Amino acid sequence: MADIIDLGVAEIRDGFRGGQFSAREVADAFNDAVAGAEALNCFIVTTPEKAIKAAEEADRALAAGDVAALSGVPLGIKDLFCTKGVQSTAASHILEGFVPPYESTVSGKLLAAGAGMLGKLNMDQFAMGSSNETSYFGNVISPWKRNDGGNAPLSPGGSSGGTSAAIAAHIVPAATGTDTGGSIRQPAAFTGIVGVKPTYGRCSRFGIVAFASSLDQAGPMARSVKDCAILLEAMAGYDLHDATSLDEPVPNWEAGLSSDLKGKKIGIPKEYRVDDMPEEIDALWKQGEEWLRDAGAEIVEVSLPHTKYALPAYYIIAPAEASANLARYDGVRYGQRELPEGANLQEMYAATRAAGFGDEVKRRIMIGTYVLSAGFYDAYYTQAAKVRTLIVRDFDAAWESCDYLLTPTAPSAAFGLGDLSDDPIAMYLNDVFTVPSSLAGLPAIAVPGGLNGQGLPLGLQVIGKALDEQGVMNAGLALEERAGFTHRAEKWW
Template identity: 70%
Template sequence: MTNLTELTLAEIRGGVAAGTFKAVEVAESFNAAVADAQAALNAFIVTTPEAALAAAAKVDADRAAGKPLGKMAGVPIGMKDLFATKGVQTTAASKILAGFKPEYESTVSQKLWDAGAGMLGKLNLDQFAMGSSNETSAFGNVISPWRRPGDTAPLAPGGSSGGSSAAIAARLCPAATGTDTGGSIRQPAAFTGISGIKPTYGRCSRWGVVAFASSLDQAGPMARTVTDCAIMLEAMAGFDPKDATSLDMPVPDWSAALSADLRGKKVGIPREYRLDGLSADVAKSWDDGIAWLKDAGAEVVDVSLPHSKYALPTYYIIAPAEASSNLARYDGVRYGLRDLPDGANLQDMYAATRAAGFGPEVKRRILIGTYVLSAGFYDAYYTQAQKVRTLIARDFEEAFKQCDVILAPTAPSAAFALGEKSADPLEMYLNDVFSVPASLAGLPAMSVPAGVDAQGLPLGLQIIGRPFDEQGVLNAGLAIEQRAAFSAKPEKWW
């Protein structure tokens, strides 16, 4: 019998539809894998095996009854614990939401359930999606299934969607939701040898997703193949009247239109991304990517994104500013943690609750955000950052006059060890250097595995597209996927 946990999303869907195996069997296999890995990898905050089984049983029953099956029928997935799930604890990996059971379901998760997916559990993440290594979760670090050869030192699965990336790489689920504010889908995908796409801002509804930075947050799928990402994105995307920033556009059939034939397409290589000190491994994989896309028929052109070096500082003003306001609702009044010291008044209660509930990185960002918005500093920091953001978006507009997609590394290095960068927040922030610009411009961008570094750890390549051109991004991703023929997988040590 096939090892069901080795199958891709498309294979599972196909097998269930064809009757090769039952959806319940698939759910059972993944439930077992999840349970088996939980102690070692800590990828989930909550597991929901019964939910996975119930969804699978419904798909099996529907199939038996001859009813049409949804896009995700029979596919059990992991749900990043930033999506509100009705009746299932939703925490954003923060103590301040410990025990919070929403009375509502996020639009994106509801769409996935409606499409026939089942929930294996709520995936761990950086607290409030703030982090690049999954070390800021109140529920413990996620441990990457990858290890350096001959070394048991735990590696970072990337962040903030570190639970998602680790779980997929470890075959605990074939696919998972992620969210990306400055690279939180792409960087963990790159670190764990999987694929993930952040669609155009507005494609996926933000309704019911715990907000980090509203103008940047965007949900997307993470999976092992480009095709799987395309299928799952079709199920997640779509107009939502409950989100004022949602795009009122039809959802294309991306998976059906996938094509690795890039003849007639131009691929831009941004010269500013050739950073001094870019690791040789990363530089080589980028060169490989260029060669592969040429091989797929694309023409490669140099492009310039002159304000690239300002993207990170811009991001680290705008994101904390929005976060400082978005996280004001966690005050111990209506849900979540309340810390009420003896004799405390209302304002004392707020301060105590928030001190006890938020982790250090969240506090750091709230304080930065509060500071940059405060009287006398607003224009110098926030307004200036929003102006530079305009320039960064304009850089992309200019570049896309000369090319159809942009190819760049996803992250400046392969996965680092846990604890390696957590002492210095700035060093951690620099990890997002290649992923943040597309976030600031709201552009679709994906990471696909491109090979491994000298230590055998995965490296990702990033494709950035024009607004709404997820298809172009996915097609280029497919061309790389086919040529990279990435087959490395973490050896099971847990």
């Protein structure tokens, strides 16, 4: 049998139920793996005792013949999710030491399904970033290395970089992520794993530290499509605590998985062929077409004419919402407080926010405040909202001629830490393929397709109609089976 830490969610679940190993053995193996991978800086807080407690409960439940869906499976939780009794910081200094008295709905559902928690995963501060370099608690380092002999540390993507690196390094079998403009899918592509962004509203946002409320969505990240389907079933569902939560039944996505795409049409959006796209990305995209054709699908070209406006619109809407959401961090109610001697209330606000927020967070707050200010609201925010509507209509028109869209996930493989730090625009361009579906609230999946010439993972993305997570994951499964991606990072940490 493979080492326990090399097993995925389904394999752990089934092996535990079949008596191949105890839940305590699983928890111990992953706790040891987490402790041995500190060099990657994937975790802000580790909770080995919680993983062990859940494992012991799972072992007792199995003996009593009453196991839950995720009994015996330990998970990582992105630090954007509030976890009762465990520090939750959104990787920010301003929330350092904050211990929530309540549990986020998503993490609560996973724990109620029997999962254990290995700890809180590092991320870009307040989910603002594409490289996991904005965390107050330090950069996460990808477990992957280029095969050219260079030792430059690579980005695991962002903002869910701690999640992607931990899964790729086999120190967690799966974990939660959040996706505002690509923060599940881009890091999944950078590290050779699978990530699913469900339809906006499928998973409750209650207890998730808000970045952009009309865009934020929780989703699963794992090493296979099947594992993501299992986790998403446990995570999704209507929640009275979240006004944007969808009152829709949660399908049995695992049981519905099928890679047979006969009768399905796959759209190739011509606008996604961006200038200076690396040849390796384009070649993988064409290979993806062949894989889906082999699965029985018909390939058609479609047009999404407003794609080129998606990124500018996103970087108006998201910062605008962030400036409103982050106004609550003022040093009065919770979190960090800076109170210079003799300071008045306004000076305390300014000192607290200046010390508590990182540079990228400040940049986005300032952009958001500007586009919402009197005299500029109509010129920027209102226009961006109109563009968003046009992008939604583009997708609606595309669905008249196809069932899913196939695109690259990211415009490049993982870049070196520090390579784009001084160029925010270049960093924002990492989301060029993922932002449009986020603006439209559509489900999408990132699946690893192969390696580039430097031995780094490249990913493909499937986008589907609202609430068609099953179809999206089925198309992702067809890609996964044909790509046969079994590569993994060689252990160096």
